[in-house]
Amino acid sequence: MSCFLNLAECMQQNMSVKKIKTNIRNMIIEIQNIYRQRLNNLSWMSAETKAAALNKLDKMKVIVGYDETGVWPQDLYEFYYTPKNEGGIFINNILSAKKANTDYSFKSKNEPVRNDILVEGPQTVNAFYSPTNNSIMILAGILQSPIYSIDASPEENAGGIGTIIAHEITHAFDNNGAKFDADGNFANWWQESDFQKFNELTEKVINYYNTYEIKGYHINGTLTLSENIADLGAVSCITEYALNKEYDLSKVYTAYGKIWATKKTDASEISAILNDTHSPAKIRVNAVLSAMDKFYEVFDIQPGNGMYKAPEERPSIW
Numbered sequence: 001m002s003c004f005l006n007l008a009e010c011m012q013q014n015m016s017v018k019k020i021k022t023n024i025r026n027m028i029i030e031i032q033n034i035y036r037q038r039l040n041n042l043s044w045m046s047a048e049t050k051a052a053a054l055n056k057l058d059k060m061k062v063i064v065g066y067d068e069t070g071v072w073p074q075d076l077y078e079f080y081y082t083p084k085n086e087g088g089i090f091i092n093n094i095l096s097a098k099k100a101n102t103d104y105s106f107k108s109k110n111e112p113v114r115n116d117i118l119v120e121g122p123q124t125v126n127a128f129y130s131p132t133n134n135s136i137m138i139l140a141g142i143l144q145s146p147i148y149s150i151d152a153s154p155e156e157n158a159g160g161i162g163t164i165i166a167h168e169i170t171h172a173f174d175n176n177g178a179k180f181d182a183d184g185n186f187a188n189w190w191q192e193s194d195f196q197k198f199n200e201l202t203e204k205v206i207n208y209y210n211t212y213e214i215k216g217y218h219i220n221g222t223l224t225l226s227e228n229i230a231d232l233g234a235v236s237c238i239t240e241y242a243l244n245k246e247y248d249l250s251k252v253y254t255a256y257g258k259i260w261a262t263k264k265t266d267a268s269e270i271s272a273i274l275n276d277t278h279s280p281a282k283i284r285v286n287a288v289l290s291a292m293d294k295f296y297e298v299f300d301i302q303p304g305n306g307m308y309k310a311p312e313e314r315p316s317i318w
């Protein structure tokens with residue numbers, strides 16, 4: 001790492017980067033262990049499918065910060081960014097970059113599939129699951145407050161980055177991820193009756209989200225299914241993680257609510273409801289917490305309260 005600080009400051013920063021990476025890696029291992037137990041305890045899945053699911057979890061690659069072994073697209077093909085003083089404008093540069101990328105895809109279409117091409121830089125505030133790599137990537141950009149801080153309470157980090165990590169892991173088992181195996185191949189690893197049961201459970205998730213609305217627009221439970229499965233699985237998993245560690249669950253759920261605090265124009269919100277595969281932030285909090293049995297205990301939610309859902313209405317897959 002090079003930086004413009006003096007040597008002592010630079011060394012200190014390197015140490016805290018190492019400490020953060022170690023913290024996050026340890027957290028991922030702990031969350032995967034909870035996931036392993038939860039998969040083992042599933043009542044609706046046969047032993048054969050469980051073994052395949054556990055294998056997929058065991059083989060999952062974990063990348064924290066950014067993938068140091070990855071290759072940047074700009075190192076694979078030529079692309080010239082035209083600066084403003086040469087008459088370059090933003091839209092043309094974007095279109096040229098997209099064209100260069102598409103040209104490369106055509107040119108390389110007969111070559112073996114590459115799984116090492118980077119799609120995002122470390123500064124991006126996001127995290128990903130790749131079904132074709134069976135990998136989760138927690139980028140450096142997301143490792144900041146309120147999602148994660150080395151100085152935050154364990155509850156805040158569990159409700160923040162903990163739920164993000166568990167969300168990405170759950171993508172391996174959502175309606176899309178379920179179609180890819182432990183090596184990232186498009187292959188069936190399910191016993192037929194288990195897959196049928198899985199589809200019945202996803203149907204319940206679709207129907208549950210269809211009942212929610214924002215600004216007069218209903219959530220499209222089918223469009224948002226994979227993300228909703230990941231959100232529900234994530235908070236279920238983190239609930240168990242927090243209980244095992246004897247964390248104050250009310251603080252974990254509150255931290256989860258805080259990371260989705262969002263400000264949007266009506267037009268942007270409505271456009272997202274119609275097109276985005278993620279539910280709106282408010283639904284990501286309210287619908288998910290209303291599906292957690294523990295939420296009712298922790299905040300003493302009773303029938304008639306705004307977020308109350310009857311036990312049989314609450315969806316749960318993972």
Ligand SMILES: [Zn+2]
Pocket residue numbers: 167171227230
């Ligand atoms: Zn997601």
